[in-house]
Amino acid sequence: MEELESTGIKAFVEDAVSRNEFDKSRIHAILQEVQERFNFLPEQALIDIASSLQMPLVDIYSVATFFKSYSMEPKGKHIVTVCMGTACHVRNSDGLLKEICRYLDVEPGGTTGDGLFTVESVNCLGACAIGPVIVVDGKYYGDMNAAKVNKVLQKYQKAASVDVAISKFRSPGDLEEYRIKIRELRYPDTVSVSLCSGTGCKASGSNEVYEALESELKRSGQSEKVMLRRTGCRGFCERGPLLVINPANVLYQKVRPEDVREIVKCTIQDGEIVERLLYEDPVVGGKVISEDEIRFYKKQDRKILGTNGDIDPLNIDDYIAIGGYRSLKKALLEFEPVQIIEEVERAGLRGRGGGGFPAAQKWKSCRAANSVDGVKYVLCNADEGDPGAFMDRSLLEGNPHSVLEGMIVGAKAIGANSGYIYVRNEYPLAVESVTRAIEDAEDKGLLGENILGSGFDFKVGVSRGGGAFVCGESTALMASIEGKIGEPREKYVHTAIKGLHVRPTNLNNVETWANVPLIINEGAEAYAKTGTKNSTGTKIFSLVGKINNTGLVEVPMGITLREIIFDIGGGIPNGKKFKAVQTGGPSGGCIPESLIDIAVDFDRLTEVGSMMGSGGMIVMDEDTCMVDVAKYFLNFLTDESCGKCTPCREGLKHMLEIVTDITEGNGSDEKLELLLELAEVVRDTSLCGLGQTAPNPVLSTIKYFEDEYREHIHEKKCRAGVCKALIEYSIDGEACTGCTRCARECPVFAISGDKKEPHEIDPAKCDKCGICYEVCEFGAVIRK
């Protein structure tokens, strides 16, 4: 039996290795295949891979144990993944994880005794608008809480299994001719129904709505007349699934499969509006018919994201129809490479991935760099690891061709003929759509050899990363593409000179690339009109956390935080008070209310001790503890540190220890001093950007919320009621009606009392999960 197993492994490994052409640098692809097949990485498989690739076993072992997406232990039948991103964290994902583990009787990362479930946590799934989120076998469940999650798990316990789903152009003339043809074919009077199928809407059931639409259109004999398509993210994830019907320009929100029959009959057939599915402004009131009338969209300037709603990401014709790949004509045939760089320079494009480095400057040095054999690379960083950010995911899922188009233009400017898109493995949909986009573009002669007859060749591959935040760092990303562990190295010689495979390499992030076609099409001057002097264009933010309208927003640079949070975001829910907004992910900081009127651009955010980062914007209210936020990011960073350099590995660990002590009532003023001293050294001496910026969340919270730290230290008090060691739950006998709800929901049976009599909490049994506080409808549970 065992022998059979091992020969099975051997045969599979041999196949996988030969499918990947015995290429050592494709070790990730090979390991991913093995993991998908066996659910984990068997020791024998690694040994077989080592021998067929003729490389030391330990090199493969290092890679397999470095990336979190690989498992060395067999996993359960159902994989339950709990998102620990920032947005989910401020909505109590910790409690959720604890409840799941308690319910299934398993440790985080472990597998249940019956082999049915493996519970994992992940540092961000990029579905922040609907947090806290869990994923069971690829199916997303949003807005979870301890009470709801048990019902989800029961479903999997009962059901044995649940179905989970998720002609070459030779010249620019050919492309234009084709564009005209598709437009003629599709635009006159066709009714188009676009259903948002971004991750947020999918989690709210857009797949089911799509199926219902498809069958209803067929039943009513209208499939021919109506163009039904699934589009990428429209940004307003809070209200999903979103459905737009054109040319009438009607937006329906929170659409359920039950609504479909009425939509088809009234709106598509008779042109009438279904009132109850319209968006109603919670602040001003009144129903709104079209997208641009909604306050959430009004102050936005959706130059990059806007097209998401008009195209099916898996259909290249859709992209061409709206003017896609137009910039190639200019870039490949009319401009000299240097002119492209000049155009991008005059447009003032700065990198959207984090630091805001001028893109043209990077391109210039890469263009000027010598390569021993002439090979240069152009890379796209889609390892969006910042918890709370998901704009890159939505762009790649919703409009992959715009990113490809930008890369082709960049490659031409730099003189590179090959490139990679490095995508996180946590984004399977993005991998799928970008892989398809590459195939389609190659078929049409927009990628590959002699693009549009210009004589320029460019090939792109997809490289999948495996759950390591540090791989967003350029040198670690390149090491990972080379098939090594994602460990950064010193950048005293820039990657533009010596990058991937020691060749000159230019790396830009997804959103940066998507801006390039816009610059070439509009021209630098027109592009630079949007935004501020030193930060031009727009920026996409994921607006999440304690805010009414969560989702993706694209705004002109220079807009104030107040406009984003209160005008677009609709303010804080439940009448709570705004406290801070966190930007820049784990490298950024928390900006307090006193600075809410600052203009959002690269430089201003850095000045106030935060940074633009990739664009996560997590709103926090009075119920968020700032010391806990600092602890959260330190926890994240110690988990994601690669462990190579001392200050990052050891320093962050001890910083976390000190902050944890403070949240548990064991802090002291000396410890706080030590924390600051250590933070400075970690920032000064760490090897890569991860460590150098890691102290920011701590430093910014101490800077703006020192009183909260001191309160934890001296008064042993957490004013937000978050730090469990410092709070207690009790029941107000006057307010309690004896409805027994809290007693029934309490997972540790700490609440007792008779029906219609005031209840009591036994502090010795209470594990402070807060379920009683959440479920009580009479405000009788007190948290102090």
Added chain:
Amino acid sequence: MVKLIIDGQHIEVEDGLTVLEAAKRYGIDIPTLCHDEGLSEYGACRICMVELKKGERSSLVASCCFPVRDGIEILTDSLRVQKARKMIIELMLASCPNSRTLQCLASKYGVTRVRFKSEDRGCLLCGLCVRMCEQQMKGGAIGFAGRGVGREVAMPFHHAPAECRECGACLYICPVCELPCCGPLQPGELCNSCFENIRIEPFPCRE
């Protein structure tokens, strides 16, 4: 040739050297731990950080990796460097209190206490053994496993692979595997105290 200034000394060395190598030529002492002349540069321990002046501003760079450039000014013992160096030694001592090499560095650079929770992990993760095995012994038997605080030097699946010839080179180069300090040390105590008590100079640990 490249001209640069280290600690006020104007020096001239050939291009392609690191700041550490240049300093060594001129007898300027910079402490190192994960660096070894026979192995590739790694830049992980950060004990060799020096200050690079850029006009009014300055930054810390790892001298073992930073290439010499014309006109740069380096300080190897500025206040900022001392502060960083001491903190790094303190951090390493918290995870390897019994390493003689570390204890000596502590007494040399005036680290007199460890303010962090100490835990003897018996490994500094300097990676000398891994590079020794791969680059000098052509073994490739040991490597890093895991990441972050969970990172360790390991053999695949924790047993010796065919590549291991038991040559012992990894043990030879390890700064932790050496004999512990011979002074009157209590667990968790620093060499400074034995330096005080026994009064042997300058390196109390080396016989």
